[in-house]
Amino acid sequence: MVKRTLSEKLAILADAAKYDASCASSGGEKRSSKDGKGLGSSGGSGICHAYAPDGRCISLLKVLMTNFCIYDCAYCVNRASSRVERARFSVDEVVKLTIEFYRRNYIEGLFLSSGIIRSPDDTMADMVRIARTLRERENFRGYIHLKTIPDAAPELIEQAGIWADRLSINVELPTETALESLAPEKSSRTIRRAMADVRMRRDAARETSHRGKRPSRFAPAGQSTQMIVGADTATDSQILGQSATLYSAYRLGRVYYSAFSPIPDASKSLPLIRPPLMREHRLYQADWMMRFYGFEAAEIAPPAGMLDLEIDPKLAWALANRGQFPVAVNRAPREMLLRVPGFGPRSVDRILAARRHREVRYEDLVRIGCNLKNARPFISLPGWSPGALPDAAQLRARFASPPEQLSLF
Secondary structure, eight states, X not given: OOOOOHHHHHHHHHHHGXXXXXXXXXXXXXOOOTTXXXXXXXXXXXXXXXXXXXXXXXXXEEEESBXXXXXOOTTOTTSTTOOOOOOBOOHHHHHHHHHHHHHTTSOSEEEEEOOOOSOHHHHHHHHHHHHHHHHHTSOBOSEEEEEOOTTSOHHHHHHHHHHOSEEEOOOBSSSHHHHHHHOTTOOHHHHHHHHHHHHHHHHHHHOOOTXXXXXXXXXXXXXXXXXXXXSSSOOHHHHHHHHHHXXXXXXXXXXXXXXXXXXXXXXXXXXXXXXXXXXHHHHHHHHHHHHHSOOOHHHHSOTTSSOOSSSOHHHHHHHHTGGGOSEETTTOOHHHHTTSTTOOHHHHHHHHHHHTTSOOOHHHHHHHTOOHHHHGGGEEBTTBOOTTGGGOTTTGGGTSOXXXXXXXX
């Protein structure tokens, strides 16, 4: 193997990690640094961190431990038969990078994944060793997310959950048939068994004994997974159905969707072009509807099985169910207000709070921050009536982007 410098390894393995989207840090446990000891705490004094609106930590060192792999998954650029440049970090090198990057204020945590080297157990043991070394030797109290390996021994998964904030186990593809075809060395049954084990250990960590003693913490930020979109023939309806099952069965924090990206020397069974990125975006919007707006998966995807790429899925649902509109803003329950295009959970809560004191008027919605461009055809309240808008034949055209003339050059 070619001997590489640390910076050369970092360039290769950071680039190799870009295909994994499941590295959010929402829900991480706050470890205090008030004692003046420890690095990377997001909850202690003296350290300021930037978070996204959904609570995610902005900066993570996101790398693979190695892009060598004994598996030959057709859709993976790091598969055994791929001719990409290879590199591998040692345990101490990942620890050193994490600490040095943190001290330079480049990062606030670590997202670590890996190809499979020698065996799943050997690989998982090295990843656990990295997390444990950061916690015990370096006293690192920042966020750690480990991509766990389903085939690894349960005791290694248990150790990973003790030292990491979040674990993720990728289901890879939306259907078992696609996984068997494109990744025959992986088993959907093994993946689900590992996810169920993580859920049970998390549930056990929240229980207290009869003496009031709680067990050791275990992955306090939960677990997540990722599905590749567009590598097989799965429809959006199948993908959302799979996501709904994963949320309910394993209490996942997030399901991430990653649009398939064509790779060099790809199998003939894979598409030659990537799916539109808008499809990935619509799936995230639909996922948000299931998690925060009370929609069922079967309600969101149309009979054809594919989401409309021109308009967002909530608006598409409203157009397909015009008989439920217009909604009387001053009388409708929260569940129905959440289904109005342009109304989000925060604006709905503000509407309900205002309704307790007086009648809400159209101009109040402007101050509340509702997206009235989308909401107007679907609501009625003092100061606004949609008239015949909900029944207008060309209502969809008001929201869809106008057609564009393509250039020949």
